[in-house]
Amino acid sequence: MITNTRWVSRGWWRIILLATVFLTGSSMPSLAEPGSPNLWQTLTEAGTTARDQARYEDAERLFLLAGRAVERFGLGDARVATTLNNLGLVYHAQGQYARAKPYYEQALAGWEQALGSEHADVASALNNLAEIYLEEGAFEQAEASYLRSLAIGERVLGRGHPEMAVGFNNLAGLYRKQGHLVQAEATFRLALALLDGTDGAASVDPAPILNNLAALYKEKGLYVYAEPLYRQALS
Template sequence: MVLTLDRTRQAFVIAMALFLLTCVPWLAEAGTLDRWQTLTELGTAARDQAQYEDAERLFLLARHEAEQFEPGDRRVAATLNHLGLVYHAQGQYARAKSYYEQALARWEQALGSDHADVGSALNNLAEIYQEEGAFDLAEASYLRSLAIEERALGRGHPELAVGFNNLAGLYRKQGRLVQAESRFHLALALLAGADGATSIDPSPFLNNLAALYAEKGFYTYAEPLYRQALALRLERFGNHHPSVAIGLNNLANLHHAQGLPELADRYYHKALSVSEAAAGPEAALTGTILGNWAWLAHERGLVDEAKFRYQQALVIQQKALGRDHPTIAVLCERYAALLHGLGQSAEANLFAARAATIRVHHTHSSRSHEENQPNATSQEAQKK
C-alpha cells in the first residue's frame, strides 16, 4: 500500500510539473529560463523533503532545459550539481562524484578557478573523497574550497561555517580531535554572528560537536547538543526525514556508550523505522543503523538478533559503499567475532581474512579513526 501511494505521489508531482510547463499559458510562453527555474525549485523542494525519486526526475527535466542555453552557461553546471546532491543524499557516491566532477569542470571553464560556485563543487567532491577514505584529497579540496570562499565572500561570512564544519568533521574522523573541536566552534561562532540572517541549518553543527564530545567521553556535554539538533530537525522536517534518523541513531549510540542498552535499543528501533521509510531500506544510513544495532545485540548476548542484523548490514553496505570500503572491514571483524563465539570458526576465519584484506588496501593515512570506535556515529558534512 505504501509503495503504491509513493508511486502515485511521484507520478502526480511529475505530471503537475509537466502540466505547468506545457499547458499553463504564461509558463509555456515564458521560455526555457522560467521552465528551468520552475523545475529547479520543484526539484530542490523534493530533495529537501527526501523525495529523491521526484527530485531526480525534476532535475533531469531541468538539465534538458538547461542544455538549450548557450554553451558554457553556468545553469548547466548548477543542474549537474543538483543531480549530484540527489545521488549523494541516497549514498550513491560514484554517481554523485561523476556529476560533481562535471559541474566543477564546467564552472571552472565558465567562471574561472576562484569563483564561489567552484568552491561549492570542491566542497561536495571533498565529501565524496572522505566517504571513499581518500582523506588527503578531501582535506586539500576542503581547504581550497574555504580559500576560494574567503576571497569571494570575505572573512567572517556565515557561509564559511559550512566549510569549517565539514573540515572539522574530516579531522574528527582522522582522530585530530583538537583541530576538529576548534573548527566546530568556529563554525558555530560564524553562524551565531549572522544573527539569524542566514538560512543555514545549525543542526549538523550541533550534531558533529556532540559526536566529538561523546567520543571524548564527555557525555553530559554531548546529550543536550544531540537533543537540540534532533528537536530542530523534527520542527523543520517532521518525523519522516533521513536527518531525523541520523539524530535518533546518534542518541542511540550515546546511550549505548553510557551503558543504557534498553534505551539505546529503543532509539535504534526508531532510527531504523525512519531511515527505511525516508532514505530507503537499501540506503547506507539504514545499513549504518543496522550495524550499530547488531553490535548492541552482540554485546547483550542476543546472538540470533545480532547475526541477522550483521548480515543485513553487510548486504546493504556492500551495495551502497562497495565491497572494499573500510566500513565493510569493521562489519566483517565484528561478524567474525560473533561466529567465533558460536563455535563457527571456519566461517569466522573467512570473514576475518576478508576484513584483513580490506585493511591492507587502505594506507594508515587513509584509515578512519572512527573505525576503532564502538559504533558508527552519523557525522554530517553539508553539501552546497
Template structure:
C-alpha cells in the same frame, strides 16, 4: 441592404456619374465650338454652356461624395475585421486564464497534501530516530565503536555527519532524516537594487531552472527517481542545445542531476557529473568563485559518503578558502563550511582540528547571527559529540547544559515580555499560553528541535555514566516534547539537579545525534 450591397451600388453610381460627366464634357465642347463658328443666338448658347458647367459641377460633387462613401465603407470593414480579431484574442486569453487557474488550484492542492504528508512523516521519523538512538546505545554497550588508526574511520554513518549546506543536497537529520530534500543548489537569492534576483554565485539564475529545481526536490523527496532523472536529463539536453555545454547554467543542472544520483547511491555517476560541473564553473566563472566552492563542497560530501575522508577534506578546505576570500571570514556560509570540515576531520580522528573548526564556526554564528540563532546551538551539539568520542564527558555535559540553559533563558525573556504586555493591557489576552502550575507559557522553547536533540544526547551521556533514572526520564521527555511543552520543563529541571559523576567510564564511545547546521 447590406454593407457590401451599398458599396457595390456606390461603385455603379460612380461609374454612371463618370460616364455622364464625359457626355457633358463632349456636349460642352460642341457648344463652345458652335459659339466660335456661329454668331446667331449667342446668348442661348452661353446659357446652355452655363447649365452644362453647373451640371458637371454637380456631377463632380456626386462623384466626390460617392468616393467618400467608398472610403468610409472600406474603413468600416477594416474596423470590423480588427474587432473580430480582438474578440478572438480575448476568447483565447480567457481560455488560457481559465486553464492557468485550474493548474494553479491543482498545484496548490498537491502542495498542501505534500506539506501535510511531510508533517506526519516528520513526527513518525523523529520517534523512529529516537528509538534508533536507544538501540544503538544498547549495541555499543556490548560492542563499543573505536577509531581505526589506519583508515581514520568510525562506524558512524556519513549521512548523519554532514550538516545542511546552501549548495548541498543533504540528508536532513532529526525530524526529516530519511525524507531527503534538496537545498538550493543555486544558493539563496538576494534581491538586487534593480529588483531582479541574483544568487550569491554572482550570476542571475534563470526562472526555468528555479522551477525545475523545485520539481526535482518534490519528486526526489517522494522517491520518484524514474521521473526526476529523465526530467533532469531532458533539461540538461535543452540547456546544452541552447547555451552550449560550457555554460554556468549547464553546470548547475549537472549539480542537480549528480545529487539525484547520489541520493540513489550511484556515486560513480554522481562524481563524473560533479567533476564536469566543477570544470565548467572554473572555466566560465573563475577558480575563486562561490559557485566553484559550492561544487567542491558537493564533491566533498560525495567522497565522505564513500568513506574517502582525506580526499574530501582537501576539497572541503579549498571550498573554505574560496568562501573566506569571496564572502569574508565572518560569513555564515564560512561557518557552514567549517562544520563540514570538522565532521570530515572527526572521521579521521583529528580532534584538535575538529575542536578548532567548531569553535570558530560558533564564534562566526554568534557575531553574525546572534547568540540565540539555532545554528549556534546546533554547532555546540556537534562540538559536544566530538568531546564524547574522546571520552571528555565533563566538557560535553557542560556544553549540553549551556545550550539548554540558554534556551530556558530565552523563553523566560519571552514570558516576561508577554507578562508585561498583559499588565499594560489587562483587558487583552495572551491566547491561553500561560501555565499557572509551572509559571511557563506553552510557547516554551522556540527552538524546540535543537532542545529535543540536546536532551537525547544528554540522556545517552547520563546512561553511560550509570545515571539510568535521569537518562530514562530525559528520553521520555524528549519523546513527548513535541506535543507536551511541560515535558521539556521537567527535563530541564532534571538537568539542573543532575551533576556529572567524577568517575570517568572506560574505553567505549557514546553514539550521539550530530545536529546539522
C-alpha cells in the same frame, strides 16, 4: 555533459514533459514552450522541490529534462553545470556516491569555465565533491577540496562570514573521522564562533555543529562537556 538522447521534435518534448509532470505529481508554476528561457528555470524549481521532499525519482526526471533544455549551449553555460550538480545532489542524497561523483566533477569543471575559479558555485561544487571523497576514504583529496572551497568562500563572502561555518563544520568532520580530535575540536569551535552574535539571524543552523562537537566530547569520554552542548542543540 548530458548524454541522453534529445527529443526530436517540439511535439514530443511537450508530450513527454506533460506526462512527466502528471506521473510525478510535481507542481509546475507554468508550462513554458520548448526553447523558452523560462523552461529550464521551471523544471529546475520543480526538481528542487521534489528533491527537498525526498521524491528522488521525480527530481531526477525533472533535472534530466532541465538538462536537455540547455544542453545545446554546452558545459560553458552555467545552467548546464547547475543541472549536473542538482543531479549529483539527488544521487548523493540516496547514498549513491559513485553515481554522484562524476556529476559533481562535471559541475565543477562547468562552473569554473562559465563563472571563473573564484565563484561561490565553484566553492559549493568543491564542498560536494569533498563529501564524496570522504565517503570513499580519500581523506587527502577531501581535505584539499574542503580547504580550497573555504579559501574561495573567504574571498567571496569575506573572512568571518557566518555561512563559512558550514565549510568549517564539514572540515572538522573530516578531521574527526581521521582521528585528529584536537584539530576537529578546534575547527568545530571555529565554526560555532562564526555564528556567535548572529542571534539566529544567520541562515546556518548551529544545532548540527553543536551536536557534532558534543559527539566528539562524548567520544573522548568528556561527558561533562558533551551534555550542555547536546542540550543547547535541542533548544
